[in-house]
Amino acid sequence: MFTSRANVLGKMSRASVVNRAIHADKRMVHAMHESQRIDSRNRPSTQLRQREATAMNVNLPIVERFLSxxxxxxxxxxxxxxxxxxxxxxxxxxxxxxxxxxVDMKNELAACEAAQAKKPAPKSITASILLCDVERIRGFLVRLAEQSYSPATMARKIATLRSFHKWLEKRTFTSTNPMTLIRTPKQARRLPKAITVDEVERLLSAPDDTDLLGARDRAILETLYSTGIRVSEVVAINRADLNESNECIIIRGKGRRERLVPLGAHALKSLRHYIDMLDGELHAAGLGASADGALFVNKHGSRLSSRSVRRKVAKYLVKVGLDPDISPHTIRHSFATHLLNNGADLRAVQELLGHQSLSSTQVYTHLAQSKMRTDYDKAHPRAEAS
Structure with missing residues (x-):
């Protein structure tokens, strides 16, 4: 009999030597979050990214206020x-x-307080940020370009500076906003990548759901494709969010907005199977469910992380011989594309995806070319040669 949660869920980590090797080889395939969408050909070196992440151990006081x-x-x-x-x-x-x-943090804090009180501040980086002009910001952007950052990453950093300076102006730290003179570089419009229904079926069938690990992973994959939710949303699901009788699930999306998403029969079946197996193991050990109510847990009984889900997806892609660059977000793209190809209403897909703007959903209409061509051939009187 198992005596601890780690022992109970330890069975979940007993993969074969082959699978562990695959996992090691592919563990960094999706380490960069998909929202950054950096062009791999223009991606800065590992050393550069590490230097960027460790530039300072702490944020400036004024930045901490902004992040709060x-x-x-x-x-x-x-x-x-x-x-x-x-x-x-x-x-x-x-x-x-x-x-x-x-940087002198004592001066930073004093400068932050003095700036809002409209009093002279000691010389510090905070004061320099507040007095930063458009030319200095442009110099920063030139430096990024010299370091081969992609247009997508440049756009994200500009968005950060734009939001920060807008906040400074609204909070009366400054009276002008230099970012109003900075343009966001145009980016080539890239269509979301989707995979075929057959490829989805191959991926979903990859986990062996006769053990707890495989049952969990199968349930995750089925849920991702059945709902089209983001990887951050799937790991945030709690047991209480699942409504089996109504065959739906509560999803917490961006901005903490909640939406109700239906579950397909296959996903619901996989979820029930996983929960039954997990509860059986825990009951045998005299243990309860995860303390924070998480639905998908790791071998220690804690909530599964987004990175772990990406690694699981990468492992199963290799197992079934699919492109390892496919990500959980590709499954989301495929969900939307397949719905539109089969006649789903664009507004309904928008609600399912949790998009605030319809324009975010409309990009998928460009992927639904097969249905568009079929509809055209059926409807246009001169579409086909007589």
Missing amino acids: YLIDERAFSPYTSRCYGLDLRQFVEFLEGDLKIT
Whole structure:
């Protein structure tokens, strides 16, 4: 009999030597979050990215206030807030070198308070940020371009600076916003990548659901494709969110917005199978469910992370011989494309995906070319030769 949660769920980690080797080989396939969408051909070196992430160990006081605002008032996720923080740390590092000054946190805090009180502030980076002009910001962007950052990454960093300076102006730290003179670079419009229904079927059948690990992974894959939810949303699901009688699930999306999403029969069956197996193992050991109510848990009984899900997907892609660059977000793209190909209403797909703007969903109409061509051939009187 098992004596601890780790022992109960330890069975989930007993993969074969072959699978462990595959996992090691592919563990970093999706380490970069898909929302950054960096062009791999223009991606900065590993050393450069590490230097960017460790530029400063802490944020400036004024930046900390901004990040708290993002979480508390804008309902940003902790992950997104951290990304904004890293972008601003990199900007501060640039200012340090450009202005030949060193961060002094005591001066930083004093400058932050003095700026809002409209009193003279000691010389510090915070004061320099507040007085930063458009030319200095352009210098920062030139530096990024010289380091071969992709247009997508440049656009994200510009968005961070734009949001930060807008906040500074609204909070009366500054009276002008230099970002109003900075344009976001145009990006080539890339269509979302989708895989075929047959490829989806191959991926969904990859896990061996006769054991707890495989049952969990099968349930995750089925849920991703059945609902089209984001990987961050699937790991946030709690047991209480699942409504088996109504065959639906509560999803918490961006901005902490909740939506009700239907579950297909295959996904519901996989979820029931996984929960039954997990409860059976825990009951045998005299243990209860996850303390925080998580639906998908790791071998220690804690909530599964987004990175873990990406690694699982990468492992099963290799197992069935599919492109390892496919990600959980590709499954989301495929969900939307397959619905539209089969006649789903665009507004309904928008609601299912949790898009605030219809324009975000409309990009999938470009992928639904097969249905578009079929409809054209059927409807247009001169579509086909007589």
